[in-house]
Amino acid sequence: MSSDLQSFLHFFEEQKARQASHFPTVKAEKVLTFMGTTSLAGSRAAVSVNPLRRIDPGPTPRELRLVLGGALPRSPGRGECLTVHVTRLEQYQGYQVKTRAVGPGVAEADLVEPVAGGIGVRGAQTYTVHHSPYTLKFFESVPFDELTAIVGGVKYALVAIGETANLSPRFVFHHAVEGDRLALYHGDGLALKTYMNLKSNTHEARLVLDLDDFSGWLLPGVVEEFQPHQHPEAYERICAGFSAGSWGMPSRVFRFVPERFERIAPQG
Numbered sequence: 001m002s003s004d005l006q007s008f009l010h011f012f013e014e015q016k017a018r019q020a021s022h023f024p025t026v027k028a029e030k031v032l033t034f035m036g037t038t039s040l041a042g043s044r045a046a047v048s049v050n051p052l053r054r055i056d057p058g059p060t061p062r063e064l065r066l067v068l069g070g071a072l073p074r075s076p077g078r079g080e081c082l083t084v085h086v087t088r089l090e091q092y093q094g095y096q097v098k099t100r101a102v103g104p105g106v107a108e109a110d111l112v113e114p115v116a117g118g119i120g121v122r123g124a125q126t127y128t129v130h131h132s133p134y135t136l137k138f139f140e141s142v143p144f145d146e147l148t149a150i151v152g153g154v155k156y157a158l159v160a161i162g163e164t165a166n167l168s169p170r171f172v173f174h175h176a177v178e179g180d181r182l183a184l185y186h187g188d189g190l191a192l193k194t195y196m197n198l199k200s201n202t203h204e205a206r207l208v209l210d211l212d213d214f215s216g217w218l219l220p221g222v223v224e225e226f227q228p229h230q231h232p233e234a235y236e237r238i239c240a241g242f243s244a245g246s247w248g249m250p251s252r253v254f255r256f257v258p259e260r261f262e263r264i265a266p267q268g
Contacts, residue, residue, distance in 0.1 A: 001177070001180055002180055004260070004261040005177070005180060005182060005261060007261070008182070008208075008217055008219075008261045009177070009182075011208070011210075011216065011217060012031060012175065012208065015031045015208070015210065015211075015216075016029055016030070016031055018210065018211070018212065019031060019032055019211055022089050022090065022211055023089075023092075025245075026171070026241070026244050026245045027244045028173060028237075028240055028241040028244035028245070029173070029237075030171045030172060030173050030241055031171070031172045031208065032089075032169055032170075032171055032172075032211065033169070033170055033171075033172050033184070033186070033206055033207060033208045033209075034085065034158055034167055034168065034169055034170070034206070034207040034209070035166075035167070035168045035169075035170055035194055035204055035206060035223070036160040036162075036165070036166070036167050036204060036205035036206070036207065037162075037165075037166050037168070037194055037197035037198060037201065037204055037205075038160075038162030038163045038164060038165055038166070038197060038201055038203075039162075039163050039164035039196070039197045039200050039201055040079070040162065040163040040164075040200075040201055041200055041201045041203075042201065042203060043162055043163060043201060043203060044162070044203045044204065044205050044220055045160040045161065045162040045165050045166075045167075045204075045205045046073035046074050046160070046161040046162065046205070047073055047158065047159060047160050047161075047167070047205045047207060047218060047264075048070070048071070048072060048073040048158075048159045048264075048267055049156055049157075049158055049159075049207075049209070049214050049215075049264060049265065049266045049267065050068040050069055050070045050072075050118075050119075050156065050157050050158075050159055050266065050267045050268070051068065051069035051070060051118075051155065051156060051157075051266055051267070051268055052066070052067075052068060052069075052086060052154055052155060052156060052157040053067040053068060053069050053117050053118050054066070054067040054117065055067075055086075055147070055148060055151070055152070057144045058122070058123065061143075061144075062124065062125055062126065063122070063123055063124055063125075064097050064123035064126050064144075064147070065120060065121070065122060065123065066084055066086075066097060066120070066121040066123060066157065067115055067117050067118050067119065067120055067121075068084070068118050068119045068121060068157060068159070068267075069117070069118040069119075069267065069268040070118070070119075070266065070267020070268030071119070071267050071268075072112065072119060072159060072161065073159065073161060074161060075108055075161075076099075076101075076102050076108060076111055076112075076161050077102060078102050078103060079101055079102065079103060079163050080101060080102055080161055080162055080163050080165065081098055081099050081100060081101040081102075081111070081161075081162075081163075081164065081165055082098070082099045082111050082112060082121060082159065082160070082161050082165065083096055083097070083098050083099075083159070083160045083161075083165040083166060083167055084096070084097045084098075084121055084123065084157050084158070084159055085129070085157065085158040085159075085160070085167040085168075086151045086154050086157045086158075087129070087151070087154070087169065088150050088151050088154060089211055091150060093128070093129075093150055094128075094129050094150075094151065094169070095126055095127065095128060095129060095142065095147060095150075095151060096126070096127045096129050096166070096167060097121065097123035097125075097126050097127075098123065098124060098125050098126075098127070098165075099111040099112070099121065099122055099123060099124055100122075100124045101163070101164075110122060118268075126142045126147065127142075127193075128142060129168065129169070155214075156214040156266055158207065160205070164193075164196075164197060166193045166194055166197055168193070168194045170186040170188075171186060171241060171245075172184045172185065172186050173185060173186065173187070173234075173237045173238045173240070173241035174233065174234040174237040174238060176231075176233075176234070181257060182257065182258055183234075183255050183256065183257050184206070184255070184256045184257075184258075185231065185234035185235075185237070185238060185253065185254065185255055185256075186238065186253070186254055186256070187238040187239075187241070187242055187250030187251075187252065187253045187254070188250060188251060188252045188253075188254065189242075189247060189248070189250060189251055190251070195252070198223065198225075198254075202222050202223055202224055203220075203221075203222055204220070204221060204222065204223045204256065205218060205219070205220050206218070206219040206220075206221060206223075206256055206258065207219075207264065209264075213266075214265075214266050215263075215264070215265040215266065216263075216264060216265075217261055217262065217263060217264060218262040218263075218264040219256075219258035219259075219260070219261060219262070220258065220259050220260060220262070221256055221257050221258035221259045222256070222257055222259070223254050223255065223256040223257075224254065224255055225252055225253065225254055225255075226253055226254065226255045228253065231253075231255065234253070234255070235253055238250055238253050
């Protein structure tokens with residue numbers, strides 16, 4: 001077993017205990033992770049953890065302005081957008097703020113710009129995201145007062161850059177190690193934006209973070225749907241986790257295998 005895998009597993013086991021206080025109503029062993037996906041086959045979302053300096057209303061009800069500290073993982077290229085995920089863990093609720101995509105008539109400066117205090121993100125659309133896949137909802141227009149009431153004061157935001165970049169939370173209810181390979185298992189309730197990305201691109205950037213200081217690990221890898229008979233123990237634990245959260249039964253179950261392990265911490 002590699003030293004990176006050993007270090008990650010030690011961190012992962014610690015998080016089972018540390019995260020329990022964040023989700024006291026879900027009486028199952030679990031670790032919350034974040035899936036960074038894109039729609040372009042073979043590509044992988046570039047992700048970072050950034051201090052959240054400020055949230056301001058945009059010029060229209062659908063738009064939002066965010067100021068982040070630190071640096072972006074890279075500049076968005078042609079066809080790519082930037083997604084900022086901000087979540088209030090205790091309420092199982094968060095938001096994804098997505099920019100327009102770079103393309104004809106849309107330059108990088110229309111997505112991000114240097115501003116006093118950090119990096120300004122010009123969000124074109126805001127989506128409501130709940131941690132439970134059965135309560136995940138999307139709204140075309142989120143009232144600014146409602147948004148700030150939920151995530152005002154949140155210290156860190158997660159950033160993903162890529163074609164149709166998406167950042168979604170998933171509880172991992174089971175993991176397994178075979179030789180030097182790790183597999184993380186989770187379930188989904190609804191086929192929404194993450195699933196649409198996975199239909200065309202199974203490459204993923206998985207964030208596994210300490211939810212107190214948002215340091216942790218970035219795991220680039222591949223995620224694929226599996227059938228219950230292929231990994232029965234994993235399926236049983238996912239179903240038990242869904243039951244503990246009162247989310248019914250998962251409609252799909254997935255196995256994620258990281259290719260490598262990279263440390264990550266908040267920028268700045």
